[in-house]
Amino acid sequence: MTNNKTILAWIDEMKALVNPDQIVWIDGSEEQLEALRKEACESGEMIKLNQEKLPGCYYHRTAPNDVARVEDRTLICSRKEEDAGPTNHWKDPQEAYKMLYDIARGSYKGRTMYVIPYSMGPVGSPLAKIGVELTDSIYVVLNMSIMTRVGQKVMDVLGDSNDWVRGLHCKCDVDPEKRWICQFPEDNTIISVNSAYGGNVLLGKKCFALRIASYQAKNEGWMAEHMLILGVENPKGEVKYVCAAFPSACGKTNLAMMIPPEGYKAKGYKVWTVGDDIAWMRKGEDGRLYAINPENGFFGVAPGTNMKSNPNALISTQKGTIFTNVARNLDDNTVWWESLDKNPPVNAEEWKGAKVNGPEYIAEGNKLAHPNSRFTAPTANCPCLSSEFENPKGVPVSAIIFGGRRPDTVPLVYQSRSWNNGVFIGSITGSETTAAAAGAVGVVRRDPMAMLPFCGYHMGDYFKHWIEMGEVLGDKAPKIFNVNWFRVDEDGHFIWPGFGDNLRVLEWILKRCDGEVDAVETAIGYVPKAEDINLEGLDFSVETLKSILAVDNAKWAKEATGVEEFYKKFGDKLPAELRAELEGLKSRVNA
Ligand SMILES: Nc1nc2c(ncn2[C@@H]2O[C@H](COP(=O)(O)OP(=O)(O)OP(=O)(O)O)[C@@H](O)[C@H]2O)c(=O)[nH]1
Ligand SMILES: O=C([O-])CC(=O)C(=O)O
Ligand SMILES: [Mn+2]
Numbered sequence: 001m002t003n004n005k006t007i008l009a010w011i012d013e014m015k016a017l018v019n020p021d022q023i024v025w026i027d028g029s030e031e032q033l034e035a036l037r038k039e040a041c042e043s044g045e046m047i048k049l050n051q052e053k054l055p056g057c058y059y060h061r062t063a064p065n066d067v068a069r070v071e072d073r074t075l076i077c078s079r080k081e082e083d084a085g086p087t088n089h090w091k092d093p094q095e096a097y098k099m100l101y102d103i104a105r106g107s108y109k110g111r112t113m114y115v116i117p118y119s120m121g122p123v124g125s126p127l128a129k130i131g132v133e134l135t136d137s138i139y140v141v142l143n144m145s146i147m148t149r150v151g152q153k154v155m156d157v158l159g160d161s162n163d164w165v166r167g168l169h170c171k172c173d174v175d176p177e178k179r180w181i182c183q184f185p186e187d188n189t190i191i192s193v194n195s196a197y198g199g200n201v202l203l204g205k206k207c208f209a210l211r212i213a214s215y216q217a218k219n220e221g222w223m224a225e226h227m228l229i230l231g232v233e234n235p236k237g238e239v240k241y242v243c244a245a246f247p248s249a250c251g252k253t254n255l256a257m258m259i260p261p262e263g264y265k266a267k268g269y270k271v272w273t274v275g276d277d278i279a280w281m282r283k284g285e286d287g288r289l290y291a292i293n294p295e296n297g298f299f300g301v302a303p304g305t306n307m308k309s310n311p312n313a314l315i316s317t318q319k320g321t322i323f324t325n326v327a328r329n330l331d332d333n334t335v336w337w338e339s340l341d342k343n344p345p346v347n348a349e350e351w352k353g354a355k356v357n358g359p360e361y362i363a364e365g366n367k368l369a370h371p372n373s374r375f376t377a378p379t380a381n382c383p384c385l386s387s388e389f390e391n392p393k394g395v396p397v398s399a400i401i402f403g404g405r406r407p408d409t410v411p412l413v414y415q416s417r418s419w420n421n422g423v424f425i426g427s428i429t430g431s432e433t434t435a436a437a438a439g440a441v442g443v444v445r446r447d448p449m450a451m452l453p454f455c456g457y458h459m460g461d462y463f464k465h466w467i468e469m470g471e472v473l474g475d476k477a478p479k480i481f482n483v484n485w486f487r488v489d490e491d492g493h494f495i496w497p498g499f500g501d502n503l504r505v506l507e508w509i510l511k512r513c514d515g516e517v518d519a520v521e522t523a524i525g526y527v528p529k530a531e532d533i534n535l536e537g538l539d540f541s542v543e544t545l546k547s548i549l550a551v552d553n554a555k556w557a558k559e560a561t562g563v564e565e566f567y568k569k570f571g572d573k574l575p576a577e578l579r580a581e582l583e584g585l586k587s588r589v590n591a
């Protein structure tokens with residue numbers, strides 16, 4: 001498939017290490033993928049689902065100890081420890097290679113090495129980048145061929161270039177004690193061992209498109225962010241694009257595919273999805289910031305997805321999709337997860353594979369699907385996929401939105417006072433932890449720009465890079481906002497209806513970008529006047545709206561103290577601009 005000497009030499013080296021019985025190059029053809037699906041079903045690695053109801057869909061189950069990303073076993077292996085920074089786990093590259101090679105050695109014996117050439121971004125786009133993943137898992141091959149563009153065409157574009165990212169995945173025996181997800185940013189290399197969970201092994205996604213790419217982006221003057229990209233079309237037919245960074249399982253897929261409320265639909269509003277998880281952004285010829293989605297599929301959270309909450313996501317999963325760790329309905333060989341509908345299958349197989357009576361099992365307090373069960377669906381299935389999805393130049397970004405799960409303190413929406421103030425707001429993002437990563441759920445932690453688990457270098461330098469991008473973009477920079485869909489009442493219920501109704505907030509955001517609406521200046525930034533959020537057709541009182549737009553200076557004084565504590569980690573790597581923003585916030589909330 002290629003004469004590229006750097007690729008051939010690396011594959012020879014890896015082959016000598018892992019010792020496969022044979023090597024198969026993934027050419028991207030449907031025949032080859034179909035043969036692999038058949039093989040995976042014969043070995044039991046995958047189950048073919050009901051082909052009338054779910055054509056081209058398959059089911060897979062991971063080991064019960066291997067169901068989410070493992071942040072404490074994810075390492076940044078830069079030569080200097082300081083370059084990984086205080087928010088990453090670090091290991092010396094020489095020691096890491098030795099440890100990983102000892103684990104990987106001979107691990108493909110009796111198995112096949114699949115070579116997957118893939119492009120992150122439209123093949124040949126000036127914003128795209130290329131990787132090669134080696135894996136011994138057909139499941140990984142099939143997922144990568146949904147999530148990225150794979151095959152011969154990628155090699156053709158790469159030619160002899162050495163600008164590609166090396167990725168070695170060894171499933172081994174999925175031993176959690178020997179599980180390591182290692183990035184070597186200075187070597188453009190990723191090694192992942194002893195896992196088969198998507199976020200750890202689909203190396204194009206978090207490992208390349210965020211951890212390695214964020215480092216490349218800093219050095220090359222662009223941005224790699226954990227952001228959805230969506231277009232809002234107004235009744236005049238104009239489309240404006242926004243990017244939003246929320247931590248894992250905090251609503252990116254849902255916002256990216258939202259259905260406008262009835263009243264908005266009637267007026268002609270439409271929402272178009274460009275991406276649901278990752279954005280690569282660069283300054284364009286006209287000086288504005290342009291974004292592409294480097295992915296070609298959605299690796300989405302299944303539980304909670306239904307025809308009411310997110311029909312576009314659900315429809316995206318109805319063909320050519322791989323389901324992982326959801327439950328199976330054994331009567332008709334389809335899938336089920338919590339809140340898909342009100343009828344859990346009686347004749348069910350829960351996510352670990354035990355046969356159970358669904359309703360009884362749930363009544364006993366169990367879940368049929370794992371909370372982080374996922375679907376891998378082709379973007380092409382999405383009914384609201386943007387016509388710009390394949391545009392090699394990307395889409396111009398009007399607004400950047402940060403957000404997280406905050407039961408109190410943070411208002412529904414506010415606008416930053418300036419670019420640097422917006423960077424400050426992104427840097428102090430807090431959110432309750434979710435099932436997307438192993439560990440406790442529901443604990444508020446700081447997750448700057450939703451990049452805490454994904455920034456491939458020193459977070460202080462990353463903040464500085466954001467400040468510098470603002471200088472480069474000048475008055476053409478997107479406006480920066482923060483949202484919080486997750487304020488709760490005394491009974492712990494979400495106050496704001498969220499989902500499609502979030503368009504009401506996006507409308508205000510876009511009006512602010514165009515200078516069409518006023519706002520109230522508060523200690524933290526600009527908050528909407530309650531009458532400027534359209535509540536038409538919604539059973540929601542202005543009083544309640546006011547309660548979730550309110551800024552409580554006493555709470556924010558506490559927040560500022562928490563930020564001050566958090567910022568200590570960065571020492572003198574904390575940009576002076578952010579220090580000044582914190583001082584500004586403190587003086588305003590205490591005024
Ligand atoms: N209350 C409320 N919940 C929401 C909203 N949007 C999403 N959620 C819930 O948040 C959870 C995760 O949503 P996703 O859209 O899959 O999150 P994500 O950010 O794409 O997650 P990753 O794929 O892990 O990066 C689901 O359980 C949703 O039901 C909202 O507007 N309000
Ligand atoms: O990487 C994963 O496993 C899924 C994901 O999008 C996230 O956790 O943000
Ligand atoms: Mn994500």
